[in-house]
Amino acid sequence: MTKSEILNTIELRQSTIKDYLSCALMYSFRHVLKIPESSRHSAALHGTAIHAVIRKMHEVSFEIDLEEAYLQELEKAVNESDVPVYWKESRERYLANALEILEGYRSNPLNREVRVLYCEVPFRVKIHGHLFTGTMDQLRRHPDGTLELIDLKTAKQRPSAAALKNDIQLSLYQYALKYGQLNVDGNWSKQNLEIRLASWYFLRAHEIYKKSTANGKAGDQKGEPLIRSERTPEDMKVFKKELKHLLNVMLKDWSYPNTNHCAMCSYVDVCTSRSEKSYAEMLSKEERELIAAIA
Secondary structure, three states, X not given: OOHHHHHHHOOOEHHHHHHHHHOHHHHHHHHHOOOOOOOOOHHHHHHHHHHHHHHHHHHOOOOOOHXXXXXXXXXXXXXXXXXXXXXXXXHHHHHHHHHHHHHHHHHOHHHXXXXXXXXXXXXXXXXXXXXXXXXXXXXXXXXXXXXXEEEEEOOOOOOOHHHHHOOHHHHHHHXXXXXXXXXXXXXXXXXXXXXXXXXXXXXXXXXXXXXXXXXXXXXXXXXXXXXXXXXXXHHHHHHHHHHHHHHHHHOOOOOOOOHHHHHHOOOHHHHHOOOOOOHHHHOOHHHHHHHHHHO
16 A cells, blocks of 8 residues: 555554554554454453443542442443453453552542543644544643643553653643643633643552552552653644654555554454465455455
8 A cells, every 4th residue: 555545544543553552463453454453351341331430430429439420331331332242251351450559549538629620632733744633631720720631541460650751642731732722511612721841641550559569558558650741842843843743654555463452452363373374365345345346
């Protein structure tokens, strides 16, 4: 496929960029070739439900029944996905983990004191002539007026502060808040907001040590959830340059696997069979006809 054909096929969303950075071959399967996912990993469903409950806490009440809310949101996520066979065996374990995380989030005074201006809000912004879209987790205003952009993280491994400064997803959100539009209550509007504080909220920091270790005592939380970075206008200039180069690579008609991502990938079967079949053979008749029509 040519560069323009790929550009016409994919959606320039933050999730598309995230998929490419995770694994270029997975990105190709999902966004370029449009191969259906075999399933969603149960951990992804777990994270989706936790995000939804946190939104409900801020929009409805911090006193909601966490178990009921989590199970309701989990059911929605499951109904929208093909779920792996081992999901039922791990459901109770995920529930216990969710309640631990959500109770820790609810008990953190910082989360109660801030005002969440936007939560799971869609955005759009033009960069280098291309429209980028997506959904950002939170924009907070602290009691002193400081605005903070938050990306909620449910992964098991704590992300590094060094990686945060160059996180392209948060940079895209920050750029959209200044130069793009948000969809608030069904209406697109420009915000023109200068964001200098962009952070990851590592939700699993609210997990509790079950026994004392060198890292902490039994009963203590596993750490500080907020990982913060200061952003400047110069950082936005760097982001624009990096995004331009990244997009040029994403539009190349080649891809390669990142084997570090395989454990969470729903295209493992397709990926491991690529040496035995051509990509065209992996597609349905309808998908091949659609690609032929585009070409």
